[in-house]
Amino acid sequence: AQTVTQSQPEMSVQEAETVTLSCTYDTSESDYYLFWYKQPPSRQMILVIRQEAYKQQNATENRFSVNFQKAAKSFSLKISDSQLGDAAMYFCAYSNYGGSQGNLIFGKGTKLSVKP
Amino acid sequence: EPEVTQTPSHQVTQMGQEVILRCVPISNHLYFYWYRQILGQKVEFLVSFYNNEISEKSEIFDDQFSVERPDGSNFTLKIRSTKLEDSAMYFCASSYPPRTGANVLTFGAGSRLTVL
Numbered sequence: 001a002q003t004v005t006q007s008q009p010e011m012s013v014q015e016a017e018t019v020t021l022s023c024t025y026d027t028s029e030s031d032y033y034l035f036w037y038k039q040p041p042s043r044q045m046i047l048v049i050r051q052e053a054y055k056q057q058n059a060t061e062n063r064f065s066v067n068f069q070k071a072a073k074s075f076s077l078k079i080s081d082s083q084l085g086d087a088a089m090y091f092c093a094y095s096n097y098g099g100s101q102g103n104l105i106f107g108k109g110t111k112l113s114v115k116p
Numbered sequence: 117e118p119e120v121t122q123t124p125s126h127q128v129t130q131m132g133q134e135v136i137l138r139c140v141p142i143s144n145h146l147y148f149y150w151y152r153q154i155l156g157q158k159v160e161f162l163v164s165f166y167n168n169e170i171s172e173k174s175e176i177f178d179d180q181f182s183v184e185r186p187d188g189s190n191f192t193l194k195i196r197s198t199k200l201e202d203s204a205m206y207f208c209a210s211s212y213p214p215r216t217g218a219n220v221l222t223f224g225a226g227s228r229l230t231v232l
Contacts, residue, residue, distance in 0.1 A: 033218040033219075035218070035220075037223075042225065043225055044119070044120065044207075044222075044223045044224050044225040044226070045207070045223040046223070047220055047221075047222075050218050050220065052217065052218060091159065095218070095219065101213065101218065101219035102147055102149050102161075102164040102171075102172070102209075102211060102213075102219060102221065103161045103164065103172055103174075104151075104159075104161060104221065105161070106158050106159040106160075107158065108157070108158050109158075109159075
C-alpha cells in the first residue's frame, strides 16, 4: 500500500525568506501523481502544485516549486519570498495513475507559520 | 472562482443518531468524493461517486455510511447510527477528470462532526 510521510509537524519562516517542506512517499508504481495542498485556518484545501511522476522536470507555480526525486521517493515543496498569506497547513498527497486517481493518500500535514 | 460548499459547518449529535452531511459540488464536475480527518490524524479517503453510483470506497466506508446525489446538485453523506469514533472533520470534494494528466480535486471547507 502507498504511504505518504511528512516529517515536519510544524515549520516557521520569516516573511520574504524561503522555506522547504519535506515529503516522502512509498509506492511500487512507476506512474503516479503527487500534490501539495494548502489549507488556511477554517478554509478549504486548495491545490498549490502538482507533479506527474513521468515528467522529469520539477513543477513550478510562481513562488512555489517542488524538488521531485523519483528514485529517493521524495517530493519537497519550496516556498520563495514567503508572505503572511502563506501561513497554513500544507498537505502532501499521492494518487495512482489511472482509475483510482480520486483516492488521494495524504500525509499528516505541516503547519507553516510566517513571522512578520 | 467556483467552490464546493458544505453544510453544516459544525454538527453535534448524540451517539446512535443519524447524521446527514451535505455538499454542493462544482456544477460541471462529474466525480464526487468524501474524505474525513479525525483530529490529529491524516485526511482519509472514504468514497468516490460517479454516474450515480459508488466507483470506489475504502475500508472505513462500511454499512453505516451511505452516499446519495438526490437532486442533481447536492451530494450527501449519511451516517446511520453515529459512534464516538465518527467524530471528525468530513470533507467533500469534486472533480472533472481530464483526458490526460492529474485528476485535481476541489475540496470544500469541511463539516465538523462531534458525537457525544
